[in-house]
Amino acid sequence: MTDRKHNIFGVIPTDKVGWRSPSNIALVKYWGKKSGQIPANASLSLSLKESVSETIITFSPAKEKDFKIDFYLDNEIQEQFSKKIKTYLESILHSMPFIAQLDFKIESKNTFPHSAGIASSASGMSAIALCLCDIERKYFDKDSSDEKFFQRASYFARLGSGSAARSIYGGISLWGEVEGIRSSSNKFAINIDKDSDDIYKSFHDSILIVDSSEKKVSSSLGHSLMTNNTYATNRFLQANENIKTILKILKTGDLKSFINIVESEALTLHSMMMTSNPYFILMKPNTISIIEKIWEFRKETDVPVCFTLDAGPNVHILYPDPFEQKVKSFIESELLKFTYNNVVIHDNVGNGPEKIV
Numbered sequence: 001m002t003d004r005k006h007n008i009f010g011v012i013p014t015d016k017v018g019w020r021s022p023s024n025i026a027l028v029k030y031w032g033k034k035s036g037q038i039p040a041n042a043s044l045s046l047s048l049k050e051s052v053s054e055t056i057i058t059f060s061p062a063k064e065k066d067f068k069i070d071f072y073l074d075n076e077i078q079e080q081f082s083k084k085i086k087t088y089l090e091s092i093l094h095s096m097p098f099i100a101q102l103d104f105k106i107e108s109k110n111t112f113p114h115s116a117g118i119a120s121s122a123s124g125m126s127a128i129a130l131c132l133c134d135i136e137r138k139y140f141d142k143d144s145s146d147e148k149f150f151q152r153a154s155y156f157a158r159l160g161s162g163s164a165a166r167s168i169y170g171g172i173s174l175w176g177e178v179e180g181i182r183s184s185s186n187k188f189a190i191n192i193d194k195d196s197d198d199i200y201k202s203f204h205d206s207i208l209i210v211d212s213s214e215k216k217v218s219s220s221l222g223h224s225l226m227t228n229n230t231y232a233t234n235r236f237l238q239a240n241e242n243i244k245t246i247l248k249i250l251k252t253g254d255l256k257s258f259i260n261i262v263e264s265e266a267l268t269l270h271s272m273m274m275t276s277n278p279y280f281i282l283m284k285p286n287t288i289s290i291i292e293k294i295w296e297f298r299k300e301t302d303v304p305v306c307f308t309l310d311a312g313p314n315v316h317i318l319y320p321d322p323f324e325q326k327v328k329s330f331i332e333s334e335l336l337k338f339t340y341n342n343v344v345i346h347d348n349v350g351n352g353p354e355k356i357v
């Protein structure tokens, strides 16, 4: 049997790496997947600025034959997460064999409350993947280009959590094969800022917390329910059409068409949950009240503001920077009453992950 401390790669000393990585909000949704974390349709998202995970991995030569993971969230050991991450690391051992010769202490913090329904798996898994790729680059692949580094990080982030593949870049990310976009892939996301109008990089995302209780439907259950959903095949066709259309819209800065696709995607995601079996309504009455108020406000003022939803009741309100004051006053005066404890998280589109250690 190979001695894991002295494998073909040589010995890695005690050291640490750390990355700050954002959550993202999907405009065209990923909901449904094939085996091997291959998405049933392409998806597209905006990476956030303030809603991030900060993860530091301290590693040292493994003390025993089986490598060890201790995962801490906000300085508290998390046994369940530690097990999940161990399983994840075992699943990628064939690509990153050095993992087996190390013990890992992973310390992670999120800048957003757990209850916010912001995708912590996207920020958390992307930060871990970036740290792993950083260890790999430091000890085995010093000359790797940034492009290759981030592509590999997106690949490994995807294997941890699909939406995490998109968090590897700032601005706008596209994950999934799209006809006519040669660099697009089901295995990693790409950044598409250079093909998009600058207005989208100025977007704000004000997240209205309607309900702070635990998620009713886990992502894995949600994805799996698409396997037997009668409408799934058409949904996947629609999503791939929506991707092609939104890519054109992003080039031109046509906000009216942008709003149409983004809101339709959010409602379709929720329709998929209503038409699955078991079925779920993940919106709350206040979610609908907020949506109706946004529609009224948009009609009266012509301000290009719209909503999107994750797989839960909280509402993401999206708007370009020039309308910040108008929309924030509207939220303050008309929408706060529909939130839980007046909680709104004001975020905007960010520049992507940063190395912190």
Ligand code: 2P0
Binding pocket: 025, 026, 028, 029, 030, 031, 043, 121, 122, 160, 161, 162, 163, 164, 219, 220, 223, 269, 309, 310, 311
């Ligand atoms: C998305 N969501 O595109 C969609 C919209 C939630 C609603 O991707 O099983 O946590 O880890 O690959 O990425 C949530 O699913 O699922 C998600 P896994 P993930 O952002």
